[in-house]
Amino acid sequence: MLVLSSPSGAGKTTLSRKLLASDDRITMSVSVTTRPPRPGEVDGKDYYFVDVPTFHRMRDEGELLEHAVVFDNLYGTPRPAVELALSAGRDVLFDIDWQGTQQLGETAQQDLVKVFLLPPTAADLEQRLRSRAQDSEEVVHQRMAKASDEISHYTEYDYIIINHEVDDSLVKLTAILQAERLKRRRLTGLSSFVKGLRDAL
Numbered sequence: 128m129l130v131l132s133s134p135s136g137a138g139k140t141t142l143s144r145k146l147l148a149s150d151d152r153i154t155m156s157v158s159v160t161t162r163p164p165r166p167g168e169v170d171g172k173d174y175y176f177v178d179v180p181t182f183h184r185m186r187d188e189g190e191l192l193e194h195a196v197v198f199d200n201l202y203g204t205p206r207p208a209v210e211l212a213l214s215a216g217r218d219v220l221f222d223i224d225w226q227g228t229q230q231l232g233e234t235a236q237q238d239l240v241k242v243f244l245l246p247p248t249a250a251d252l253e254q255r256l257r258s259r260a261q262d263s264e265e266v267v268h269q270r271m272a273k274a275s276d277e278i279s280h281y282t283e284y285d286y287i288i289i290n291h292e293v294d295d296s297l298v299k300l301t302a303i304l305q306a307e308r309l310k311r312r313r314l315t316g317l318s319s320f321v322k323g324l325r326d327a328l
């Protein structure tokens with residue numbers, strides 16, 4: 128389970144799309160949210176857009192692996208898709224905030240790799256939020272105001288990427304993923320492979 132968190136606008140969505148396009152062993156976890164869709168966002172692809180009662184029902188029936196309030200909206204990770212992907216041996220990428228990351232860590236610390244993305248400067252962050260051109264001035268202000276609080280959680284993450292240039296950040300994220308996949312405890316079938324090797328020697 129690879130988690131990518133950052134203050135809004137640092138580039139999580141952009142980097143996630145690039146990783147998904149370049150690695151066929153990882154699946155995106157599509158969250159549910161009560162936030163209204165932005166122009167161009169597709170239901171079931173970017174998010175599952177639901178109303179508040181539907182979100183509450185999913186939460187109450189245990190259908191969410193984690194959930195949190197972010198910028199006055201509800202967000203959560205549907206459990207079945209994640210469990211299905213993991214049991215099929217796939218990796219899962221999460222674009223979730225620090226609250227959700229903490230909740231995943233409570234049950235799956237060993238299976239979690241946590242990456243925090245930082246903007247190079249405050250001015251870059253503001254410019255990226257504006258360049259997305261999908262949020263109102265008020266929403267941009269609200270997100271800038273929250274950025275410092277979000278960033279304060281960077282110490283809870285395993286890896287930090289300062290997102291200067293997207294392709295360079297992708298190289299770094301891919302390196303993290305490859306190294307984590309090679310951790311001895313994550314290599315299924317390793318002991319029988321080594322046994323076979325040793326028996327042949």
Ligand SMILES: Nc1nc2c(ncn2[C@@H]2O[C@H](COP(=O)(O)OP(=O)(O)O)[C@@H](O)[C@H]2O)c(=O)[nH]1
Pocket residue numbers: 132133134135136140158159162193194195197202203204222223224225226227228
């Ligand atoms: N805990 C949690 N956070 C989420 C989830 N989905 C998205 N988020 C976070 O909610 C925040 C706002 O997301 P969004 O409205 O798409 O805005 P953006 O980050 O500016 O693109 C971001 O920090 C996301 O990482 C989720 O399922 N659970």
Ligand SMILES: Nc1ncnc2c1ncn2[C@@H]1O[C@H](COP(=O)(O)OP(=O)(O)O)[C@@H](O)[C@H]1O
Pocket residue numbers: 133134135136137138139140141142255256258259260290291292293
């Ligand atoms: N490394 C980067 N350099 C310049 N612009 C970027 C970079 N990464 C993302 N952006 C732009 O910044 C805006 C916000 O990026 P996005 O991926 O939506 O952020 P997040 O998902 O973290 O809120 C988008 O317009 C995106 O094209």
